[in-house]
Amino acid sequence: MLLGQIVYGLVIGSIYSLIAIGFSMVFQAIGLLNFAHQEFMMLGGLIGYTLAVTLNLPAPLVVLLAGLGAGCIAVAIEKVGISPIRHRGGAEINLIIATIGWGIILSNAAMLTWDAYPLGYPQRFQGKPLNLGGISIVPQNLVILGAGILLMILLQLFFKRTWTGQSMRAAAEDSPTAALMGIDTDRTVSWTFFISGALGGIAGVFVSSIFYASFEMGLIGLRCFAAAVLGGFGNIVGAMFGGLILGIIETLGATYISSAYKDVIAYGIVIVILLIRPTGIFAARRTGLT
């Protein structure tokens, strides 16, 4: 029972991680709290639904294309409505309100496109439950957990090994200096939005294959903000573990304490972490205290 809960918590947590990473990446790159981020997840879920049901594509392709689609939309939004504000020297609060505006636009455009009903993924995404050492597991959960971890490893390799990844890290660290070294910082910001949107989109397919896809599902993604804080905002490895830990805490908390108060647990942790360890429970780089 407990083991099953922990595995389920890890599955949910790996989805949270993917979303939290995107949240953290954008914050690290341009210091922005992206309130539209959870809508990329929603878009991924809905695009995935269309690909899976209308076009009947195989699951891996659905995941890939949905991620690509959400990533492209994220870049488009960055080009049209985020960067122009930054280039005009807009204040932080203006950027935040702009992302809120984009969030509203995305979820309502999705409602107009896909209707307001929850859309379930076809049965082939779930598979038959397996019995592993006494606990029953839906194979889909294992695939999600594996894919999530694989994505995070790939992301680390991307940041460490590729030119684009390294320039993104440099630009996030110190944008003016990076620009002086010949890095096109506008491009790294676009890349940041693309990857963040794509990870969100993929997470969206995972979430909706477990539950359902709907224009309102962004609300689930909002909790990942807690995961991002848990791991130290702007810290990508931290966001990964933050997501996993949040998933486990939430699942266990819902079973053993109270499901009604699970948001209190998550956001209570946020407040406490921000107060005692603003750099998150991992690594110490940025500091949130004045």
Next chain:
Amino acid sequence: MRPRFTYGGELFLWRWLRLTMANRYVISPFAIITMLAALLLPLLLDPFGFLILFLDNILVFVLLTLGLQLILGYAGILNLGHAAFFGLGAYTSAILTKTLGVPFPLAFLASTLMGLLGGLLMCPIIRLRDVYFAMASFAFGIVAYVVFSEWRELTNGHIGIRAIPPARLAGIDFTSSLNFYYLVLPCVIVLYLVFRLLLISPFGTSLNAIRQSELAARSVGMHLAAIKVKTILIGAAAAGAAGSLITHLQGFVSPELFNWPQSITLVTMMVIGGIGSFPGAIIGTFAIQFMSEYLRFLVEYKMLIYGGVLVFFMIFLPKGIAGVVRALVVAALERRSAR
């Protein structure tokens, strides 16, 4: 011929306006005209119509946004959990008047105090820097919402508390929208005047210094945390009072009104109206409320347009409506002084 009311060659009215904008006078001629117009406005409206009820509602929100403007626009604290104070006030008033039968004036004061207490609860996170504070206050708002919706014994959960007795003060019943208008309008005017007075006081000067540069303000020895705590307490108390009023205006409370989207909407009103301007907060409140009410004919496209307007404002008018007006007035004043 020179104009009759001049002061050192400058027209009296222009000088008045200029010094109000520089926070030397409490109130501008425009504010006086607006207040008089607001006092007389109900004479033109149908006393049982929708518009007067709608105005009551907006004025309650003005109490919220004025308080938030002090916090956000003047102390520069990005508070994403302001609706929590609103909710605290609302539930306090609802429970006191309905369950315990406390008279309205006492409940109103208690709500204000509860708002203040809520502000005290927020104080530990005041040490956090900008975005970190924003996240913590956002979390604060969500925790408050969950408490409102899940502490069923006290708040009756998602169903909320219904049939709350109307406001009654000195023998006057404030059930009708018209009467309520004359309850909430004085509150708004008093709060506005108090805030303007605050700006003129030394406290206002330090707020202005913080707004221009936190670093510089700290380097001359200002106690930033103390000043910020004061603004949060004042804003939270105003929100508590607003909560009491909305409870008695609606006759019921339910937690949805105090969820995080409400806090975000309040910040949106601020940004559309203009950060760092009390008239801007009022304009923004009216603009957003009218927009969400009168865009209904767009049906399912309403929210789409609403989001588009937000993005448009942030790209092209980042200083909000008050910023545009201020720029126009400043340009006019400069043209006059150059002549």
